[in-house]
Amino acid sequence: MIKKVATKPLSWLERIFFIDFVRGLKITLKNAFRKTITTHYPYEKITPPKRFRGFFAHKVVDGTEPQPAFQEWVNRYNIQVEYGKSRCVVCLRCKRACPVPQLFEIEGKKLPNGKRVVSVFNMNMLLCTYCGFCVDACPVDCLYQTDIHETASYTRKDFILTLEILEQIGKDWQMRRGNEPDRIWIDDEQRMKLWYENDVKLPKPEGV
Amino acid sequence: MHSFWVDLFVAIIKISVILGIALGIGAFLTWVERKVAAHIQRRPGPMVVGWHGLLQPLADGVKLLTKEDLFPRYGDKFLYHLAIILALVPATLVFSVVPFGPEFEIFGYKVKPILSDVNVGLLLVFALGSMAVYAVALAGWASNSKYPLIASMRKAGVLVSYEVVITFAVMGPIILAGTLSTYEIVEKQVEQKLWYIWLQPIAFVVYMFAALAEMGRVPFDVQEAEAELVTGFTVEYGGMKFGLFPLVEWYIEGLTLSAIAVVLFFGGWSPINIPFVGFVDPLFFLGPLSPFVWFILKTTALFLFILWLHWTLPRYRIDQITQSAWKIMLPLTLFNIVITAVLAPIVWR
Numbered sequence: 001m002i003k004k005v006a007t008k009p010l011s012w013l014e015r016i017f018f019i020d021f022v023r024g025l026k027i028t029l030k031n032a033f034r035k036t037i038t039t040h041y042p043y044e045k046i047t048p049p050k051r052f053r054g055f056f057a058h059k060v061v062d063g064t065e066p067q068p069a070f071q072e073w074v075n076r077y078n079i080q081v082e083y084g085k086s087r088c089v090v091c092l093r094c095k096r097a098c099p100v101p102q103l104f105e106i107e108g109k110k111l112p113n114g115k116r117v118v119s120v121f122n123m124n125m126l127l128c129t130y131c132g133f134c135v136d137a138c139p140v141d142c143l144y145q146t147d148i149h150e151t152a153s154y155t156r157k158d159f160i161l162t163l164e165i166l167e168q169i170g171k172d173w174q175m176r177r178g179n180e181p182d183r184i185w186i187d188d189e190q191r192m193k194l195w196y197e198n199d200v201k202l203p204k205p206e207g208v
Numbered sequence: 209m210h211s212f213w214v215d216l217f218v219a220i221i222k223i224s225v226i227l228g229i230a231l232g233i234g235a236f237l238t239w240v241e242r243k244v245a246a247h248i249q250r251r252p253g254p255m256v257v258g259w260h261g262l263l264q265p266l267a268d269g270v271k272l273l274t275k276e277d278l279f280p281r282y283g284d285k286f287l288y289h290l291a292i293i294l295a296l297v298p299a300t301l302v303f304s305v306v307p308f309g310p311e312f313e314i315f316g317y318k319v320k321p322i323l324s325d326v327n328v329g330l331l332l333v334f335a336l337g338s339m340a341v342y343a344v345a346l347a348g349w350a351s352n353s354k355y356p357l358i359a360s361m362r363k364a365g366v367l368v369s370y371e372v373v374i375t376f377a378v379m380g381p382i383i384l385a386g387t388l389s390t391y392e393i394v395e396k397q398v399e400q401k402l403w404y405i406w407l408q409p410i411a412f413v414v415y416m417f418a419a420l421a422e423m424g425r426v427p428f429d430v431q432e433a434e435a436e437l438v439t440g441f442t443v444e445y446g447g448m449k450f451g452l453f454p455l456v457e458w459y460i461e462g463l464t465l466s467a468i469a470v471v472l473f474f475g476g477w478s479p480i481n482i483p484f485v486g487f488v489d490p491l492f493f494l495g496p497l498s499p500f501v502w503f504i505l506k507t508t509a510l511f512l513f514i515l516w517l518h519w520t521l522p523r524y525r526i527d528q529i530t531q532s533a534w535k536i537m538l539p540l541t542l543f544n545i546v547i548t549a550v551l552a553p554i555v556w557r
Contacts, residue, residue, distance in 0.1 A: 036252045
């Protein structure tokens with residue numbers, strides 16, 4: 001059933017004295033003298049939330065891997081685990097999950113001792129839509145997205161993330177924000193400035 | 209012979225001062241507008257170039273001047289450039305009949321701070337105001353593009369209907385003052401100790417609506433309607449040619465129409481008025497400068513009010529605009545003229 005809601009037509013008094021105009025003008029005047037809420041971007045920067053979907057990174061092996069899943073996958077693919085290197089087990093699930101066929105370029109190699117390790121992991125960020133499907137697909141919590149979002153550059157080359165760059169970004173991010181509680185919004189002063197007024201009072205559902 | 213050279217010298221000084229005001233302040237008003245708009249939306253606006261972005265108009269000007277000069281293929285070059293001149297010149301010419309203050313004496317010469325005190329000043333204002341239609345129509349036609357053409361036709365429609373309304377709206381003050389000269393209208397208001405707004409509120413409201421329509425400001429900015437027509441009839445103009453149209457339409461016309469509104473309804477350079485009793489001047493300590501300051505204050509206030517309206521209201525549809533012009537505003541102004549004619553003898557006394 002559709003509930004029909006009609007706005008009340010303006011009364012003659014409201015029409016003659018432009019009451020709706022005056023109401024609108026009151027609101028804009030009130031806002032004109034309030035404090036501005038913007039950040040002065042190149043000079044001030046907001047820290048993005050921890051789960052921000054920015055540039056990609058590889059988490060490195062540092063003892064915080066999700067166990068026992070990580071060990072199972074390592075055993076399954078016979079992976080050489082090295083401390084401080086990428087956790088990647090070359091399962092290619094990220095490549096399969098990706099909606100863009102050419103984005104990932106992943107290769108593994110066999111070491112003389114019979115174990116395997118990832119050798120090439122290129123991501124072409126020019127094709128990326130930052131949807132995060134690859135992050136969802138990663139079984140060992142290796143590939144993930146960071147808060148790096150100012151990625152403008154003069155050359156296309158800078159948009160190819162190689163294994164070294166991914167590991168580097170990952171180490172940097174884990175050092176900066178690895179210990180932060182995993183929340184959507186961090187309690188940042190700047191962000192509070194944006195949101196403190198948003199105490200939206202929702203109407204109570206009828207007949208409860 | 210001697211007095212001729214003095215008159216010429218005085219006229220040249222007046223012209224340079226007025227041109228300086230019209231073009232200098234006009235450019236500076238872009239900054240004012242951006243600041244007002246930004247603060248209404250709780251942004252700080254331009255902040256980088258100079259103190260609080262005060263040099264922004266300069267930077268914009270340099271940017272516009274150094275841009276590539278494009279001309280639409282199959283456009284009419286002569287009309288294309290004529291439109292710019294037709295937009296700029298009449299709008300600036302209106303300043304010649306705006307009285308900035310009362311007559312004063314300097315080095316033994318009496319100087320009226322008005323470029324030419326024509327005895328049909330108001331007629332001149334609205335004659336020049338009507339010229340805007342040609343500029344808009346030509347700009348749209350000469351561009352040889354569909355959006356400008358639609359925009360210019362819309363604007364021409366709005367202008368034609370509101371020209372009639374605005375002319376009828378100012379009839380009220382003219383009847384009360386008994387003259388068409390802008391300088392004398394202000395003098396009459398000082399003499400009668402009455403701002404005409406007290407007796408002509410309807411005329412003032414209608415005048416403001418018509419002024420908004422002529423300036424192409426919200427709620428009558430159908431000719432520009434960003435969502436539908438890109439930027440209206442200026443789409444095919446580039447660089448400073450593009451910059452001139454908004455400068456003329458929004459700022460120079462905005463200033464002149466606010467100034468004329470101040471002259472007609474707020475007693476020009478006179479201080480705060482108590483109807484039929486007299487004037488209260490809180491700025492008396494400024495001495496002979498006080499009338500000029502009052503005039504500038506009132507014009508500024510009115511201009512800021514227009515900006516405030518612009519950044520508050522939504523846009524009307526073209527049929528609603530013309531409908532309100534012909535069906536509501538015009539009968540209202542005619543009614544107002546009748547009322548004024550009845551009331552006039554009380555004011556004349």
